Amino acid sequence: MRDVAVIGVGNTKFGELWEYSLRDLFVEAALKALDDAGVDMIDSIYVGTMSSGMFVDQEHIGALVADYVGKKHVPALRVESACASGGFAFRQGLIEVAGGFSDIVLVGGVEKMTDTEDATFALSSAADQDNESYFGATFPALYAMIARAHMHKYGTTRDQLAAVSVKNHNNGSLNPDAQFGRKITIEAVKKSVMVAEPLTILDCSPVTDGAACAVICPLEMAGKFKKKPIKVIGTGVATDTIALHSREDITTLKAVQLSADRAYQMAGKKPGDIDLAEVHDCFTIAEIVVTEELGFAEKGKGGLLVEEGKTALDGEIPINTSGGLKSKGHPVGATGIAQVAEIVRQLRGEAGERQIDNPKVGLTQNMGGSGASSVTHIFEVV
Amino acid sequence: MSVPKTWRGEKYRYRLEAVKCTGCGKTYMPARAVCPECGSRDFEDIKLPAEGKIVTYSMVHVGPAQMQFEVPYAVAIIELENGLRLTTQIVDTQNKELKIGQKVRMVFRKIQEDGKTGVIGYGYKAMLAE
Known part of the structure; x- marks a missing residue:
């Protein structure tokens, strides 16, 4: 098992962001995280979202974010564990890098909650x-x-x-x-x-629109990038x-x-x-x-x-x-x-x-x- | 709320039918195929007692859209006399103080409706026994 480090992070502002769609949110956070790391190429993406289906009628989030982040054909998978979807997405990326299947992975999470009238009902699922x-x-x-x-x-x-x-x-x-x-x-x-x-x-806690992303890679590669690596x-x-x-x-x-x-x-x-x-x-x-x-x-x-x-x-x-x-x-x-x-x-x-x-x-x-x-x-x- | 989904719940929601693990004696509602306590797959059907007590509770002031008409309403975790716990509402609580440990008995009530023309969902609620 390889040691893994976080080399980039980024997020949108959090709040009622009426001008942002789900994909706008994810892309802004992803680009900030990639720029923070100074990385362009990625091997795969994991994205956590609890209920894009109930909040914005959109599933198949892995492919959608890979497309809009501009990373054609990279493996991408949506991870769901309710409000812990982001944390579980991080862990899946970690396992993939630690296991040697990928080197540079974008792990992120997103939720667009203000496009639905009854967020309480969606959350109760x-x-x-x-x-x-x-x-x-x-x-x-x-x-x-x-x-x-x-x-x-x-x-x-x-x-x-x-x-x-x-x-x-x-x-x-x-x-x-x-x-x-x-x-x-x-x-x-x-x-x-x-x-x-x-x-x-x-x-x-409130109903919020927002996204956050991190870029991870093997610790042995982490010194090559812009920022001080943080080891997991x-x-x-x-x-x-x-x-x-x-x-x-x-x-x-x-x-x-x-x-x-x-x-x-x-x-x-x-x-x-x-x-x-x-x-x-x-x-x-x-x-x-x-x-x-x-x-x-x-x-x-x-x-x-x-x-x-x-x-x-x-x-x-x-x-x-x-x-x-x-x-x-x-x-x-x-x-x-x-x-x-x-x-x-x-x-x-x-x-x-x-x-x-x-x-x-x-x-x-x-x-x-x-x-x-x-x-x-x-x-x-x- | 689909009609078959309503049928599937009738056994326990209407009649408090549950199962008891023949391996360790723990009871479950709804029925399960595997006992998470002892791993047994053998269960016998039982009827739950209607008497129980309040384990914890909350008065809900903001409900989901289909229940907003009845706020404030009391939600509680009830422990029945055989140890089984469930979540439901406590009815007729106006001007009454709720307390942990209070005795209740289970009653049959309307739970929610799916618009003006959809399925009406029924099931168990609790009522203060004293």
Whole structure:
């Protein structure tokens, strides 16, 4: 197995981008990533998208993006694992390069969500359609039920949930590509429109258009390109029951824990070795539970971790320096690759106003549905 | 919502019919071909108890288009007396406070309709027992 490095990253601005189609989004991110690396030739493409069929009535995304990126006849495949499609696309590219089948691979993710009237319905297809969505359980409702159970079992508070959103909006205000570049307060989160109790609209990630791409190649070739290569040192994925109710403990996300354990083991790292992480904060409660599963906090203490400022930009373990899904935006298929782009920029020292002090090791965690799939990657400065 | 899809769900949605693994005793609804706990492929048919309790819940204020007419509505994970868990709505919750651990019983209700002329979907919901 060959060592692999990220040599280029690029993304569109995230937001309600009325003038962009799905293909416009992907092509802009792809060209930025290729230019960042200084690469013209690629051997193949993997593209993550959750539901281009339901969002814009378009399938066959692999061929479409290869055509419009101007790479005639290259192998290209669409990867889907709901909101973790981007992270899983990254892993498929990684496997292809590590295995020696290809040298230079473009891995990307895209979602065009604002062309449909009912994004909530399309998103609910990532849950168990027959046994959850049919009965009226929306995604906010599923995470709200996790939140309620976590509050009941561990004493997690309403203010701790809100603190995640406040922190991520703070970080997003320093990210020019973020959908919401404004700071908010705990009070504003609690007083915003109720979605699914106890979660308000400011506990939820938004509907977003956007794309992100990365270029990867064998580490031994990586020195030839423009930018400082960032080595991929760990990858891990896991699945869990599709329905939330089938899990023994509603307050844990077992797939997240397993995907992290597998990545830590491959990387030879432990939670204390990680300098910063981009995690899947689709809802505020998700970031709290995920930080526990990643080993940054004891089980049940994730709320305290954020409340005490330990996950802030200047904290012990900065989480979601990009603004996270909450503030940067959540174009579902693009999210996993956008996380990689943020970690690569931080490890290169290119994160501008939100740059943290000299990080060496970064982690990304991206999950699908109510945690039925999760993918974790660990990156290190060479 | 297709008509055959509705038929396929009638067994469990209308009658709470489930299966019990003969290997480890775990119950599943809908029925499965393989037990994820013990790997057994042998199951016996059972009828689920109608009594259970609330494991967790949320009051939904923004629903999908086909359910927006009934917001706010309560969604919960219910654990039935034999340990099986399912997701459904709790009916008649106006002015009542919901709590984790509260007793409920399963009732038969309309779930959703597919426009003015499409299939009407029925199934189970929960009602507070006390």
